[in-house]
Amino acid sequence: MASQPALSSFIWAVADLLRGDYKQSDYGKVILPFTVLRRLDCVLDSTKPAVLAELAAKEKLGVNPAPFLSRITGRQFFNASPLDLKKLLGDPTHVATNLFAYIQGFSPEVRDIFEHFEFQTQIERLSKAGLLYQVTEKFCQIDLHPDKVSNADMGTVFEELIRKFAELSNETAGEHFTPREVIRLMVNLLFVEDDEVLAKPGVVRTLYDPTAGTGGMLSVAGEYLHEHNPKASLAVYGQELNPESYAICKADMLIKGQDVANIVFGNTLSDDGHPTKTFDYMLSNPPFGVEWKKVEREVRKEHQDKGFAGRFGPGLPRVSDGSMLFLLHLISKMRPATEGGSRFGIVLNGSPLFTGGAGSGESEIRRYVLENDLLESIVGLPTDMFYNTGIATYVWILSNRKPAARKGKVQLIDASGMWQKMRKSLGSKRKELSDAHIDRITRLFGHFEEASDHDADGSARPISRIFDNEDFGYHSITVERPLRGEDGKVVLGQKGKQKGKPQPDISLRDTENVPYKDDMAEYFKREVLPHAPDAWIDPDKTRVGYEIPFNRHFYVFKPPRPLAEIDADLKASTDRILEMIKGLSA
Known part of the structure; x- marks a missing residue:
């Protein structure tokens, strides 16, 4: 089985071919779609002869072959072209024409993926540079069949590549994805109170991510559920604004057998891709501190015209940070409590906790959340956890079906001290949560009780506190x-x-x-x-x-040392300096 680092470095070696003809920041435009193409090529390889035979038979009968071809591949997609990547290499002079024809042979969902990659432009560009044959040949050397490279490893490879390309072009990689261990923590917090329900055979649950990126959150949640209950099934939904991330997310979901019609391209805030749906579970890591000026007209119009019948009834945050709009968007997507309710997790920076005085949009949104008893917990994470920012971040867990003990209450968990140093920094990310940290935070949340740690000097430091909403x-x-x-x-x-x-x-x-x-x-x-x-x-x-002054609730006052002690220290320092000066002038 190809190990993930070996796979990434192989794909990275393709970049050597592009050097000179392509700017570094454009490598991704070639490498990402080719990786997806090779993955699909490998997945369909074994059923190719049967698909072509079935296609010929159905065309003879004048019947639409599509549903029959999908049945043979056992997937929601197929390729009806007699070509595959290896065959293309047999005709070096017509690689570009044949590659177009091969991509046209895919079913519509797959063609949509390559359109969002703008792959046609890259094929023409590679062809002009005389590199198309070499790049195609290089990708034919690697086996990306799911038996060789698991879906989880493939997802990680995509994330790593995107992060590298983003670093090369000085983009913010954090827009694309969330560290895996942060997602695992969020998924734990989401499912921990529902383990019994999720363990029942045949359970079907829906999960939604309005800022899906390459689909990391959806994938990890699916893996978790499968580990805990192989018979439970999770239908995933998402929306993504970045065309490359959308294409990767859709390809990933396609291979996993998810219904890719549930992954929508576009801006969630101005153009909701799932306008009438509500969900059991939701996860999101929206961009922090990013202004929403581009969608201001549509958002204000929805707020004014639809009020609470729309998504933004409670209020609007200042234009400089749109993350609270995603919070409101998710609240509007909660399955009504009468139908079983919903729970979701969202990563936010510090400002949604306290920005904005009484009557401001931010304060009104917090008021709505707390007066409707939707907030279960906020977990403060360590700094330096994300690839593109070192700032402190917080996971909010909201639910409209709180267990009896949590009603009217909010649990704050300070996990800022729970981290281990990474062997190698990745961008701004220098710290990570270990499995033990994730377990500990999950237990603190699951037990729903106050708890403290003891510092080196023996003083107690609170790490879990419970408040009334009115506090x-x-x-x-x-x-x-x-x-x-x-x-x-x-x-x-x-x-x-x-x-x-x-x-x-x-x-x-x-x-x-x-x-x-x-x-x-x-x-x-x-x-x-x-x-x-x-x-x-x-x-x-x-x-x-x-307002939720998170840090204030965990502040422990340390009395200063006695004055006599400080004086003695100062005198010792002064004496030392005088001795040094003496030594210099001697």
Whole structure:
């Protein structure tokens, strides 16, 4: 069996042929579609003679051969051309024409994959450069049949190639995929409470990823379910915006026997590819901190015209970061609780936790999530976990079918200290989760209880905490102080509702955030009046806000060392410096 590194380095060797005629950043345009083509070529190899015989028989009868050919290949696809890659090499002068003909011989789903790769352009370009025969010959030397290279290994090879090509062209590879161990953790958290249901034979569940990339999340979830229950079946759905990633995802799903009509090309936010569907499970790693200006018109229109009947009812985040739009999109795709409900996991950066004050789009989205009791848990991951960014990231787990114990509660898990150093960094990714880390986080989540670790000095550091939904809510109150004239007297209103009332001094206006569980009047009496006895609250300006100050809930105060100790240290350092200076001037 070809090992995955050997396979990647073989494919990489093809790049040597392209050097000079192709810019490094364009290698992927040749290598990715050729890898897919060779994979499909190997998959169909053994049934080729039977397919051609069946094709001839059905054409004689004037019957549409397509369904019969799929039955013979045992796949949802076939190739009706008498050619394959090895045969093409037998006619070196017509490789380009024959390669076109071979690709045209595939069933429509496969032709769509090569159209998204814009493979025709590359064939012409390779042909002009006199490289087409050599590249085709090179790919014929490697056996990519699933018996030799498993689907999981193939997926990893694609991810590795995409990451390398992205590095060469300085693109952000993180747009394409999520580290496998992060997906495994998310899949564990998604399925852990449903193990009994999933163990029943004949169970069919749906899984959806609105930012499918090359299909990594869908694949790992499928593998997990198959390991735990070979009789359960997972129907996967996805949408992807990058044409190359979409083509790879679709090819991968095709070989795995998934219905590729469920993988849609396009922008999920402006053009939902599954407008009427809801799902049992969902996973997503949307791009972080990427603005949504391109789709602003469509998104605002849906928000204004459809309100809560559309996807973006609760509110819109600022244009500079669209990740919370994906959160809302996923909420709209949850199977209704009355039909069994849904659970999903989404990777977000820190800003959706706290960006935006009371009444802002972000705060309103958090409010919707918490007031509808959808948030089960947030897991804080270590930094340096992703290929294209070193920032801290968080996995949110949402469900509309919370177990009784979780109702009205949110569990925060701080896994930022659970990591091992990678032997070799990949882009910004220097850390990874070990199997033991994944098990530990999954257990913390599954047991749903508070837990602490002990530092080297023996002090306890919380790693799992449980809160009420209301703990994250607050009232933002506007505190007014009276306007005073030059004589120091309070200025009173002259007419209407304001007649005889003190007028506010805008320059002294202040806002205070009062925790939801506090009584506003009590808070005001306790925190404001002692400092400003003439202040009052303007009730018309009171707003409800929500934020999740994750790190604050795990902060452990370490008292500073005694002053005498610090003084002694400083004196020792100063003495040492004086000695060195003496030595220099000696």
